[in-house]
C-alpha cells in the first residue's frame with residue numbers, strides 16, 4: 519500500500535473527501551459527475567478487488583472490453599500491479615471515502631524494442647460508474663503518464679458497436695488514426711513527442727517568463 523491509500527490520509531471537507539498530502543505524480547483526483555475518484559498506480563494488493571470488479575461487470579461491458587465472456591483471474595490482475603515502466607503501467611480508479619471500492623482499470627502494455635514507443639491499452643469502468651466522466655479522466659491520465667514514459671503511439675481494439683468508447687477516442691483531444699477490419703476498429707492515438715527533462719524545464723521556465731511579462735504589461739497598461 520502506498521501512503522496516500524490509507525484512510526488517515528484523507529479528510530472530509532464540506533461534502534468531499536480530500537487527500538491530506540500531495541498526491542504523487544502518477545496519481546490524480548478525477549472529478550466525475552458523482553464526486554472525486556482517485557486514479558492511482560495499481561499494486562499487486564489490488565488484485566482481489568479488481569477481480570471482484572470484473573465479476574460484477576454486466577455481460578455487455580465484459581464483452582465490449584474483452585470481445586468474449588471473459589473474467590481475468592487474480593494472477594493476471596497481480597501482474598498488472600507489477601508492471602514496470604519498461605513494460606507498461608496500470609492504473610485503478612478508487613472511490614474516495616472510507617469504502618474505497620475499485621471502480622475502474624486502465625493499463626497499457628508496451629511493445630518490445632525497437633517498437634517500445636508503441637503500446638496497446640484497455641480500459642474498464644464499473645457499470646454503475648459509467649457515463650460520469652471517469653473513462654475520459656482515466657484515458658487522459660494514462661496518456662499523460664505514457665507520454666512522460668516515452669510512449670508515442672497508443673492503440674486499442676474496439677468493437678464497431680461500442681459507440682461510447684469510439685466517441686471517447688474521437689474526442690480525446692489528440693490526433694487519432696482509425697482503421698476498420700472485419701470485426702473491430704483499431705484506433706491509434708498519437709501522444710506526440712515526449713519532452714526530455716531538460717526541454718521540459720526550458721519549456722516551463724519560458725512559460726513562466728511569458729506569464730510574468732503578460733502580467734507586467736497588463737499592470738503597466
Ligand SMILES: CC(C)(COP(=O)(O)OP(=O)(O)OC[C@H]1O[C@@H](n2cnc3c(N)ncnc32)[C@H](O)[C@@H]1OP(=O)(O)O)[C@@H](O)C(=O)NCCC(=O)NCCS
Pocket residue numbers: 578579580582583639640641642643644647648649650651652653654655674675676680681682683685686689
Ligand atoms: C467505454 C468506457 C471505458 C467509457 O467510460 P465512461 O466512464 O463510461 O465514459 P465517460 O463518462 O468518461 O464518457 C462517455 C462519453 O461517451 C458519450 N456517450 C455515451 N453513450 C454514447 C453513445 N451511445 N454514443 C456516443 N457517445 C456516447 C458520453 O456522452 C460521454 O461523452 P461526453 O463526455 O462528450 O459527453 C466504459 O463505458 C466501459 O468500461 N465500457 C465497457 C468496457 C469497454 O467498452 N472498454 C473499452 C474497450 S478498450
